[in-house]
Amino acid sequence: MDxxxxxxxxxxxxxxxxxIVNAANTSLMGGGGVxxxxxxxxxxxxxxxxxxxxGCRTGEAKITQGYRLKARHVIHTVGPVWHGGGNGEPExxxxxxxxxxxxxxxxxxxxxxxxxxSTGVYLFPADQAAEIxxxxxxxxxxxxxxxxxxxxxxxxxxxxxxxxxxLC
Ligand code: AR6
Numbered sequence: 001m002d003x004x005x006x007x008x009x010x011x012x013x014x015x016x017x018x019x020i021v022n023a024a025n026t027s028l029m030g031g032g033g034v035x036x037x038x039x040x041x042x043x044x045x046x047x048x049x050x051x052x053x054x055g056c057r058t059g060e061a062k063i064t065q066g067y068r069l070k071a072r073h074v075i076h077t078v079g080p081v082w083h084g085g086g087n088g089e090p091e092x093x094x095x096x097x098x099x100x101x102x103x104x105x106x107x108x109x110x111x112x113x114x115x116x117x118s119t120g121v122y123l124f125p126a127d128q129a130a131e132i133x134x135x136x137x138x139x140x141x142x143x144x145x146x147x148x149x150x151x152x153x154x155x156x157x158x159x160x161x162x163x164x165x166x167l168c
Contacts, residue, residue: 003141003148007167009160012153013041018109019073021100023117026055026078028062034115043068059095061103073109075100079118082125090132093118097136105145113151116159126162134166
């Protein structure tokens, strides 16, 4: 592998990386969960830039500056809402990781941190989401790009252990 996948437990808004990924909604106007935490920490300039982006479709990704965050950029992606798994949810979640990584690489970013997209209020089953995330990141890291460090930033101990068990 060209780059490295690491697992951390903590608050993604505190990370000093080139980009943190936001588990946003299609409006990009902010919300609860990690989205709310990122907007609170970044300040109102973030929502002002988001207003210029015309939203974001599920599975796609858009980039902004990081404003008051330590992270230089925020990559906003919209995970699928879980409706039982037969509505393309796994493919859409994989696309969130792939499109966020491709956007980071296109901008020459070297480090990126992801939350556990869709596994909060969007109710994607955590085990399946973690498998998809790890597979998508590992596949991306097989191809040469500027990205050297990919972090999965777990909020809960349960998520951290879930990812650690997939990586060992
Ligand atoms: N740092 C890292 N992870 C966090 C943090 C944090 N500060 N806060 C929460 N998490 P969710 P979703 C974890 O619900 O399921 C928003 O309202 C959380 O424990 O934030 O993709 C948006 O606007 C969980 O593991 O995102 C959308 O409407 C993970 O982040 C909707 O929620 C994702 O939980 C998106 O739902």
